[in-house]
Amino acid sequence: MDDKDRELLRILEENSRLSVEEIGSMTNLIPAEIEARIHALEESKIIRKYTTVINWEKAGNAEVSAIIELKVSPERDFGYDRIAERLSRFKEVRTLRLITGTYDLQLMVSGKNMQDVSRFVSEHVAPMDRIRETATHIVMKSYKENGNTLFEQQEAERLPYSF
Amino acid sequence: MRNFVSDRAREIPPSGIRKFFDLVMTMDDVISLGVGEPDFRTPWNICESGIYSIEQGVTSYTSNRGLQTLRDALSARLASQYQLKYSPDDEMIITTGVSEALDIAVRAIVNPGDEILIAEPSYVSYAPCVTLAGGTPVPVECTEEDHFRLNPDKLLEKITPKTRALIINFPNNPTGAVMKKEDLEPIADILSDKDLLLISDEVYSELTYESSHTAAATVKDLWERTITLNGFSKAYAMTGWRVGFLCAPKDICDAALKIHQYVMLCAPVMGQVGAVEALRSAEDEKTSMVNEYRLRRNMFVAGLNKIGLTCHVPEGAFYAFPSVRGTGLSDVDFAERLLKEQKVAVVPGSVFGRGGDYHLRCAYAVSRKDLSEALTRMETFISGL
Numbered sequence: 001m002d003d004k005d006r007e008l009l010r011i012l013e014e015n016s017r018l019s020v021e022e023i024g025s026m027t028n029l030i031p032a033e034i035e036a037r038i039h040a041l042e043e044s045k046i047i048r049k050y051t052t053v054i055n056w057e058k059a060g061n062a063e064v065s066a067i068i069e070l071k072v073s074p075e076r077d078f079g080y081d082r083i084a085e086r087l088s089r090f091k092e093v094r095t096l097r098l099i100t101g102t103y104d105l106q107l108m109v110s111g112k113n114m115q116d117v118s119r120f121v122s123e124h125v126a127p128m129d130r131i132r133e134t135a136t137h138i139v140m141k142s143y144k145e146n147g148n149t150l151f152e153q154q155e156a157e158r159l160p161y162s163f
Numbered sequence: 164m165r166n167f168v169s170d171r172a173r174e175i176p177p178s179g180i181r182k183f184f185d186l187v188m189t190m191d192d193v194i195s196l197g198v199g200e201p202d203f204r205t206p207w208n209i210c211e212s213g214i215y216s217i218e219q220g221v222t223s224y225t226s227n228r229g230l231q232t233l234r235d236a237l238s239a240r241l242a243s244q245y246q247l248k249y250s251p252d253d254e255m256i257i258t259t260g261v262s263e264a265l266d267i268a269v270r271a272i273v274n275p276g277d278e279i280l281i282a283e284p285s286y287v288s289y290a291p292c293v294t295l296a297g298g299t300p301v302p303v304e305c306t307e308e309d310h311f312r313l314n315p316d317k318l319l320e321k322i323t324p325k326t327r328a329l330i331i332n333f334p335n336n337p338t339g340a341v342m343k344k345e346d347l348e349p350i351a352d353i354l355s356d357k358d359l360l361l362i363s364d365e366v367y368s369e370l371t372y373e374s375s376h377t378a379a380a381t382v383k384d385l386w387e388r389t390i391t392l393n394g395f396s397k398a399y400a401m402t403g404w405r406v407g408f409l410c411a412p413k414d415i416c417d418a419a420l421k422i423h424q425y426v427m428l429c430a431p432v433m434g435q436v437g438a439v440e441a442l443r444s445a446e447d448e449k450t451s452m453v454n455e456y457r458l459r460r461n462m463f464v465a466g467l468n469k470i471g472l473t474c475h476v477p478e479g480a481f482y483a484f485p486s487v488r489g490t491g492l493s494d495v496d497f498a499e500r501l502l503k504e505q506k507v508a509v510v511p512g513s514v515f516g517r518g519g520d521y522h523l524r525c526a527y528a529v530s531r532k533d534l535s536e537a538l539t540r541m542e543t544f545i546s547g548l
Binding site for chain 1: 180183184187188193195197198199200202204286287288336451454458459461462465466508510531
C-alpha cells in the first residue's frame with residue numbers, strides 16, 4: 001500500500017469504468033503495473049466491489065427506503081456483532097451501522113413499497129431476540145447519496161477565454 | 164474635437180485574442196482550453212461563510228490593509244508553508260486580486276523612464292501595467308531549451324543603468340514552468356549585485372506537481388528586495404471573489420498602501436471573509452483539486468506528444484504549452500484554424516510575448532472528458548494539414 005495505490009483508489013472511486021490505458025496516461029504507470037496493483041487491491045479486499053450510482057426514481061422504478069433505528073441488548077462475549085451480522089444477511093438491509101446515541105443499530109432498508117418495508121420490519125426485525133425497541137423513518141426524498149448530489153445544478157457561466 | 168484618449172492608453176496594445184473571442188461567441192459546441200481559471204466551483208464551506216457574513220450585515224469597508232483576521236491567518240500560513248516571514252501589520256496588504264497587487268506594486272516603484280524587465284512568455288498585464296506607470300517594459304526571453312525558466316545570462320544581457328526591477332511569475336502562466344531554489348539562486352546574485360528589485364507573482368504557488376513551491380523571497384537575501392504577490396483565485400477556485408495580497412518590506416508596502424487606499428480603498432469584504440475560511444478549512448479540497456489537475460496534466464501532455472505537438476512537462480499551474488513548429492503553421496494560424504475547423508479554442512503563444520510564438524497555451528482546467536475530446540479533435544485537425 002503506497003501513494004500510487006491510494007491514487008489508483010481515488011481514481012477508481014470516482015469512476016471505476018476507466019480502462020487501464022486511460023488510467024495509465026493519467027498516472028504515468030504502465031498498464032501491466034496498474035493491473036497488478038488493482039488485482040492486489042482486490043485480493044486484499046481493499047476494493048470491495050465495483051458498482052453504479054443510479055437514480056432509480058428517474059428510471060421509473062423507485063423503491064421505498066427507510067432508516068430503522070434499533071435498541072439492542074448486547075450479548076455477553078459478542079456485544080452487538082452476532083445480531084448485527086444476522087440482520088445484515090437480509091437483502092432488504094442495504095446499510096447497517098453501530099452508532100452512538102439513543103439507539104444502537106441503524107439500518108437503511110429498502111423495498112418495493114411502504115407495505116413491503118413495514119412488513120419486513122414487523123415480521124423480521126422487531127420480533128428478533130434482544131431487540132428492545134424500533135423506530136422507523138421513511139425516506140421522503142434523497143438529495144445526496146454517497147457523495148453524489150441527485151438534483152440538477154445549473155452550470156456557472158465561464159468566459160471562453162481568460163488570461 | 165480633440166482626441167481625448169491619453170498617449171499612454173493609446174500605447175497599450177489591444178488584446179491579442181479579440182478576434183478569437185468574437186469568433187467563439189458565434190459558435191456552438193466549442194471546447195475551450197482558453198480559460199485561465201479553475202473549472203471547479205469554490206468549495207462550499209467558503210461560499211457558506213461568505214453568504215453567512217452577508218446575512219450578518221458584514222457589508223462595509225474594511226481597513227485599507229484588509230481584515231486583521233485574514234492578515235494574521237495569512238502571515239501564519241506563509242511562515243509555516245513557505246518559511247516566508249511577513250508582518251501582518253506593516254508588510255502586507257490584501258488587494259482586489261493579484262491584478263491590483265501588481266498594479267500598485269509597479270506604481271509604487273517605477274519612475275518615468277525606468278526599465279522594468281519582464282520574464283516572458285508572461286501573463287498579459289505586466290507590460291501594460293509598466294507602461295501605464297510611465298516605465299519601459301523590457302522582455303527577457305525564457306526559451307524552450309531552458310524549459311521556460313529564466314536564464315541568468317539572458318537576464319544579464321538586458322540589464323542597463325536604467326533597469327530598476329524584474330517581474331517574474333513561477334509557476335508560470337502560460338508555460339507551466341517552475342523555478343526551484345537552485346534556479347533562483349543565480350538570479351538572486353544578479354539582482355543583489357546590480358541592486359535591482361524583484362516583483363514575484365506567485366499566484367500558482369499551490370499548483371505544483373513534482374515538488375513544493377520555493378518562494379522567491381526566501382532565496383539568499385532576496386527578501387529585502389522582493390515584492391511577493393499572491394492570491395486565492397487559483398488555489399481555492401475563487402477567481403470571482405477578487406482576493407489577492409501584496410507582501411513587501413515596510414517602506415515599499417507603505418508606498419503601495421497609499422496608492423491602494425486612493426484607487427481601491429479595500430478588497431471586497433465578502434471575498435476577504437471567504438479567504439479567511441479558505442485558509443481555515445479548505446486544505447483537503449485544495450489537495451483534491453491539485454491531485455485532479457495532476458492526473459489531467461499527465462493525460463493531456465502525453466496525448467499532445469502522441470499527436471505530434473511536442474510539449475515539455477509543465478511542473479506547475481494548469482497550462483500545457485506545446486510547440487506547433489512541426490506543423491508548418493504559425494501559432495495564430497494554428498489556433499484560428501483549429502477553432503474554425505474543429506471547434507477547439509486555445510490561445511496562441513505569441514500573445515504572451517517573447518518566446519511564445521509557435522506555441523499554444525492550452526489550459527487543462529477542464530474535465531477529463533473534454534480534454535480527451537479536445538485531443539481527438541486536435542489529432543483530426545493535424546492529420547488534415
